[in-house]
Amino acid sequence: MDGEKLTSKTDSEDLKTTLQSCIDSLTTEANELYLDQTVPVLNSPPAPLQFYRDFISPNKPVVIRNLINHWSALRKWGPSYFRETIGNLQVTATVTPNGYADAIHDGKFVMPEERLMSMSSFLDILDTPGKEVFYIQKQNSNLTDEFTEILKDVDSDLKLGEEAFGKQPDAVNFWMGDGRAVTSMHRDHYENLYCVISGWKKFILIPPTDLPYIPYEDYPTGIFKQVDGTWSVVDDPNTIQVPWIAIDPLHPDTASYPQYKKATPREITVRAGETLYLPSLWFHHVQQSHGCIAVNYWYDMEYDIKYNYYKFLEKLTSVIK
Ligand SMILES: O=C(O)CCC(=O)C(=O)O
Numbered sequence: 588m589d590g591e592k593l594t595s596k597t598d599s600e601d602l603k604t605t606l607q608s609c610i611d612s613l614t615t616e617a618n619e620l621y622l623d624q625t626v627p628v629l630n631s632p633p634a635p636l637q638f639y640r641d642f643i644s645p646n647k648p649v650v651i652r653n654l655i656n657h658w659s660a661l662r663k664w665g666p667s668y669f670r671e672t673i674g675n676l677q678v679t680a681t682v683t684p685n686g687y688a689d690a691i692h693d694g695k696f697v698m699p700e701e702r703l704m705s706m707s708s709f710l711d712i713l714d715t716p717g718k719e720v721f722y723i724q725k726q727n728s729n730l731t732d733e734f735t736e737i738l739k740d741v742d743s744d745l746k747l748g749e750e751a752f753g754k755q756p757d758a759v760n761f762w763m764g765d766g767r768a769v770t771s772m773h774r775d776h777y778e779n780l781y782c783v784i785s786g787w788k789k790f791i792l793i794p795p796t797d798l799p800y801i802p803y804e805d806y807p808t809g810i811f812k813q814v815d816g817t818w819s820v821v822d823d824p825n826t827i828q829v830p831w832i833a834i835d836p837l838h839p840d841t842a843s844y845p846q847y848k849k850a851t852p853r854e855i856t857v858r859a860g861e862t863l864y865l866p867s868l869w870f871h872h873v874q875q876s877h878g879c880i881a882v883n884y885w886y887d888m889e890y891d892i893k894y895n896y897y898k899f900l901e902k903l904t905s906v907i908k
Pocket of ligand 1 (some may be wrong): 762769775779788873
């Protein structure tokens with residue numbers, strides 16, 4: 588077909604079939620040649636150079652144990668310490684009727700209601716949860732901006748991250764919430780060091796080479812709102828439509844999105860004291876134990892050949908859709 592013009596529908600269908608088979612071999616070869624089938628676990632932190640060479644450069648996730656052992660947060664953080672130290676602190680919690688913030692609900696991309704409340708009120712709700720699902724998950728460096736009094740219990744930057752990424756984190760986030768809270772599948776342009784302090788987080792991870800199998804749709808946007816105990820979704824006046832992933836990996840609708848069957852998810856549970864390196868552009872979906880506490884460090888990714896390559900794959904995928 589080299590150099591020839593596409594002259595008919597059949598030519599264009601042939602081209603799509605050829606492209607699809609190239610994409611399929613990309614996934615197969617990535618899995619055969621370099622990706623780990625399960626996320627490896629290191630019992631001690633790697634040297635920054637080894638971390639860079641074995642995981643950051645090839646864009647592969649890893650769980651690192653004993654990286655944050657020296658954090659007093661591991662021994663102190665929990666409801667009673669938070670009541671004593673930051674009980675009166677005003678924190679932003681997201682609230683939803685179903686545990687899904689920033690997710691698809693009734694054909695819309697729906698964001699959570701945000702409520703400002705004292706940390707002790709939030710902890711009271713976690714103690715005796717009602718129907719609503721509360722989650723502290725504001726990803727605006729809330730640990731360094733809002734939780735300054737407990738910042739001393741962790742490293743405000745992680746040495747391994749600083750040395751391996753060659754910079755300070757762009758955001759350090761604090762997460763604590765209800766066991767029913769789920770983070771829907773998405774991907775970020777951040778390199779992520781995700782440290783669990785109490786409880787566990789279960790990540791479903793899908794490599795960026797599977798991008799062609801992850802269905803995106805454009806959705807109108809809304810915001811959950813509770814008035815007199817009743818939930819509704821109000822239209823978001825600021826955004827008209829957003830592209831979002833149409834599939835829930837816990838209940839994938841493979842009848843509507845059959846290509847998803849070719850995706851190669853990995854599951855990993857990250858426990859207290861462990862750190863997950865979640866590379867940029869990996870799709871992830873997250874569940875957690877009730878009251879799980881975590882801190883993560885985001886470093887904006889390098890806009891290098893890898894980024895260009897995945898962008899190209901994105902464009903290619905839109906052609907064969
Ligand atoms: O912990 C969570 O619920 C979500 C974490 C996440 O999506 C992230 O760190 O990018």
